[in-house]
Amino acid sequence: MAEPAPMWTVLVLPIVLGGLALFAASLNGVLTAVASGRRATLAEWAEPLRASARLLVRQRRTTFRADVVLRRVGIAGIVVAALLASVPTPLGGVAVADLPVGVVWFNAMEILLWALVWLTGWGGNSAFSLVGGYRFLAQALAYELPLMFALTAPPLAADSLRVGAIVQAQQDVWFALWMPLAFLVYLIGIVGVAFWGPLSPPAAADVAGGVTAELSGADRLVFLAGRYLMLAAGAAFAVPLFLGGGQGPLLPAWLWSLLKMAAVLAVLVWLRRFSLVRAERLMSWGWLVLLPVVLLQVLVVGVVVLLRG
Amino acid sequence: MDLISALRRAAFTRPNLLLVVAPGATGPRLAMERFTREHGWSLADTAADADALVEIGELDEPLTAVAEVLWRQLPRPAVRLSLGDEVGVGEALARLPERLRSWRPTDEPSEEWPEPPMADRAPDRDGLRLDVLRVPLGPVLPYWPAGLRLVVDMQGDVVQFAEVELLGVTGRTRPYWTGETRSAARRLDAAARLLGVAGWTAMSTRCQILRDRLLAGGTGTFVATEVDRLARRVRRSPLLGAMLRGLAPLPGLGDAHERLSNWLAEVARASTADEAGPPVAELLNVLPDVVFGAELSVVRLIVASLDLDIAEITEPSHGGISHG
Incomplete structure (x- = not known):
C-alpha cells in the first residue's frame, strides 16, 4: 500500500501550497477592498503580488540590538514548518510521503510555531513585537490541547495514524458529517496556529502590528507569506482528515482535493470579518467549552468504533 | 534592468503612510483616511512598514521630535511630506508614487536608534x-x-x-x-x-x-x-x-x-x-x-x-x- 511517492511531488508541494496561500491573500485583499467601498477588480485580486514587489524593493531594517539570528530563524522557519506540515497531505491519492504517523507529524510541525512566532517577536528587541510573541503563546495555551484532541478523532475512527488510511476509511461517509465537533475545533485551532481573524491579537493593530511591528522589506514578506502558507496547510490537511480527501464524482481526485482545500481556506479567510477575542476569554472558552466538547466527541467516536467491532 | 524598473513601478503605486497628526488637525486627517480608503492605500501600523511619513497640521517642538525619530526609522526608499489643510491632500498624495519611484539615496541620514x-x-x-x-x-x-x-x-x-x-x-x-x-x-x-x-x-x-x-x-x-x-x-x-x-x-x-x-x-x-x-x-x-x-x-x-x-x-x- 505504501509505495514511495514519485520525486516530482516534492516540487509540486510548494507550488500547490504557494498557490493556495496566494489565493488566501488575494481573497483577503478583495474582501478588504469591498469593505472599503471599492470594486473587486482584477487589480485588487493581484494586490498581493504588487504588495510583494513593494516589500522586495524596500530596505530591510532591524531594531537597536536586535537578535538578528534568532529573528531570522523565526521568520524563515514558519515557511519551512508550513511546507513540512503538508508533506503527508495527499493531493488526490498522492502525497509527498504518506508517513505511518502522518497525523502526529502534522501536529509536530504545527507546534513549531510556538517557538518560531515567539522568536520573531523576541528577536526584534521592541516592546510591541515582544507583546505580540507572548500573546501567541498565551493563545496557544488555550487552543492547542483541544486541537490535539480534535486531531486524534479521525485516526481513532480509521484505526491508523496514516493519512492515506484515514481517507480510505471515509469511503462511505465523511468524518466531518459524524464528528462535526472535532472538525469545528480543528478549524478553530488552525485559525489560532495562523493567528488569523478573531485569533489575530499577536499581530493586531492595538499593539502596532505585534510580532510584525518591526518587520520590513523581505523579512516582512517572508513572515506574512509563512502565515498564509500555514493557514493554507491547515485548510489542506482538513480535506483528507474530515472531508473524504479526493473522493467525489466526475472530476479527477486531485481536482476534488484542490477544490475542497480552496473552499475550506475561503471559509477561514472569511473569518476576518469578526472582531478579536480577548486573551482571557479565549482561555476560559478553550478550557471550559472547547476541551470538554472535543473530549466528548472523541468518546462518541470511540464508542462507535467499539460497537462496529 | 527593465524588470527592476517594472518592479519599482508596481511597488509604489499604493504606498503605505505613517501619520503624525497634530491635535485639532482632524480635517486633513479625515481627508487622508478617505483618500487612502478610496485608492486602496494603507495606513502603516509602524515606521517599519511605511513608505512615507506624513505630518498633518502644525507640529510643535515635541511632536516634531517624534516625527524626526520616526523618519530615521523608515526603511528607504521613503518620502516625508507635511500637509496643513485638507485642500492639498489629494494633490500631494497623488504625486507620492512618482516621488518614491524617483527616490535616490543621496540624503541618507545617519542611522541612530533611540536605545530602549x-x-x-x-x-x-x-x-x-x-x-x-x-x-x-x-x-x-x-x-x-x-x-x-x-x-x-x-x-x-x-x-x-x-x-x-x-x-x-x-x-x-x-x-x-x-x-x-x-x-x-x-x-x-x-x-x-x-x-x-x-x-x-x-x-x-x-x-x-x-x-x-x-x-x-x-x-x-x-x-x-x-x-x-x-x-x-x-x-x-x-x-x-x-x-x-x-x-x-x-x-x-x-x-x-x-x-x-x-x-x-x-x-x-x-x-x-x-x-x-x-x-x-x-x-x-x-x-x-x-x-x-x-x-x-x-x-x-x-x-x-x-x-x-x-x-x-x-x-x-x-x-x-x-x-x-
Missing part, C-alpha cells in the same frame, strides 16, 4: 519582585488620539503606573468637532477607532465611510438608517460584547460597550447636540486611575472608548498628570 530602556525590577501586586518596563503609548499608534502620550510602567502585561503627557497643543490649536453635523460625525469617528482597536476592521471602515458621507453633506435619513443597522449589529455581537462589557465604567457614561452603543444611537436618532459629555481635561485626569492594573489591550480599548480630543484642552498643559 532596560527593564527594572519592583515588587508587584502580590509582593513578588518582577521586571518593570517603561513603555510610551502614542503619540503615533493606530487609532490613537492625536497629541496624547500615555507613559506606562508595565509588569508583564499589567499597567502599574501611568502618566499623561500632551503634545502639539499650541495657542493656535482649535477643536474640529464643532456644530451639529460634525458632532454626529465625531461619534462615528470615535466608533471607528474603538472598533478598529477591537479588531473589527470591516465595521470600523463602515463607520468611516458613513462619517465621511455625513461630512460631505449626505442626506441625514440615509445615513441614520445605515447607522441604525450598524448599531444593531454592534449591540448583538457576542464577541464584541465579551470584549467591551464591564470595561472602565464611568458615572453617567456607562461602560465601554454602552458608550459605543450610545454614540451610534445618537447618530441614528440624529440628536447629538444635547450630549456634550465631560470635558476632556476631566477624562485625562481620571485616565491614569482607570487604566491602573489593566492589561495592555484593555488600556487601548479604554483610551479608545473615551473619545479624547486633545484639541479641546483650553490651555497648553505642562508636566502632565500622573498617578502614583
Whole structure:
C-alpha cells in the first residue's frame, strides 16, 4: 500500500501550497477592498503580488540590538514548518510521503510555531513585537490541547495514524458529517496556529502590528507569506482528515482535493470579518467549552468504533 | 534592468503612510483616511512598514521630535511630506508614487536608534519582585488620539503606573468637532477607532465611510438608517460584547460597550447636540486611575472608548498628570 511517492511531488508541494496561500491573500485583499467601498477588480485580486514587489524593493531594517539570528530563524522557519506540515497531505491519492504517523507529524510541525512566532517577536528587541510573541503563546495555551484532541478523532475512527488510511476509511461517509465537533475545533485551532481573524491579537493593530511591528522589506514578506502558507496547510490537511480527501464524482481526485482545500481556506479567510477575542476569554472558552466538547466527541467516536467491532 | 524598473513601478503605486497628526488637525486627517480608503492605500501600523511619513497640521517642538525619530526609522526608499489643510491632500498624495519611484539615496541620514530602556525590577501586586518596563503609548499608534502620550510602567502585561503627557497643543490649536453635523460625525469617528482597536476592521471602515458621507453633506435619513443597522449589529455581537462589557465604567457614561452603543444611537436618532459629555481635561485626569492594573489591550480599548480630543484642552498643559 505504501509505495514511495514519485520525486516530482516534492516540487509540486510548494507550488500547490504557494498557490493556495496566494489565493488566501488575494481573497483577503478583495474582501478588504469591498469593505472599503471599492470594486473587486482584477487589480485588487493581484494586490498581493504588487504588495510583494513593494516589500522586495524596500530596505530591510532591524531594531537597536536586535537578535538578528534568532529573528531570522523565526521568520524563515514558519515557511519551512508550513511546507513540512503538508508533506503527508495527499493531493488526490498522492502525497509527498504518506508517513505511518502522518497525523502526529502534522501536529509536530504545527507546534513549531510556538517557538518560531515567539522568536520573531523576541528577536526584534521592541516592546510591541515582544507583546505580540507572548500573546501567541498565551493563545496557544488555550487552543492547542483541544486541537490535539480534535486531531486524534479521525485516526481513532480509521484505526491508523496514516493519512492515506484515514481517507480510505471515509469511503462511505465523511468524518466531518459524524464528528462535526472535532472538525469545528480543528478549524478553530488552525485559525489560532495562523493567528488569523478573531485569533489575530499577536499581530493586531492595538499593539502596532505585534510580532510584525518591526518587520520590513523581505523579512516582512517572508513572515506574512509563512502565515498564509500555514493557514493554507491547515485548510489542506482538513480535506483528507474530515472531508473524504479526493473522493467525489466526475472530476479527477486531485481536482476534488484542490477544490475542497480552496473552499475550506475561503471559509477561514472569511473569518476576518469578526472582531478579536480577548486573551482571557479565549482561555476560559478553550478550557471550559472547547476541551470538554472535543473530549466528548472523541468518546462518541470511540464508542462507535467499539460497537462496529 | 527593465524588470527592476517594472518592479519599482508596481511597488509604489499604493504606498503605505505613517501619520503624525497634530491635535485639532482632524480635517486633513479625515481627508487622508478617505483618500487612502478610496485608492486602496494603507495606513502603516509602524515606521517599519511605511513608505512615507506624513505630518498633518502644525507640529510643535515635541511632536516634531517624534516625527524626526520616526523618519530615521523608515526603511528607504521613503518620502516625508507635511500637509496643513485638507485642500492639498489629494494633490500631494497623488504625486507620492512618482516621488518614491524617483527616490535616490543621496540624503541618507545617519542611522541612530533611540536605545530602549532596560527593564527594572519592583515588587508587584502580590509582593513578588518582577521586571518593570517603561513603555510610551502614542503619540503615533493606530487609532490613537492625536497629541496624547500615555507613559506606562508595565509588569508583564499589567499597567502599574501611568502618566499623561500632551503634545502639539499650541495657542493656535482649535477643536474640529464643532456644530451639529460634525458632532454626529465625531461619534462615528470615535466608533471607528474603538472598533478598529477591537479588531473589527470591516465595521470600523463602515463607520468611516458613513462619517465621511455625513461630512460631505449626505442626506441625514440615509445615513441614520445605515447607522441604525450598524448599531444593531454592534449591540448583538457576542464577541464584541465579551470584549467591551464591564470595561472602565464611568458615572453617567456607562461602560465601554454602552458608550459605543450610545454614540451610534445618537447618530441614528440624529440628536447629538444635547450630549456634550465631560470635558476632556476631566477624562485625562481620571485616565491614569482607570487604566491602573489593566492589561495592555484593555488600556487601548479604554483610551479608545473615551473619545479624547486633545484639541479641546483650553490651555497648553505642562508636566502632565500622573498617578502614583
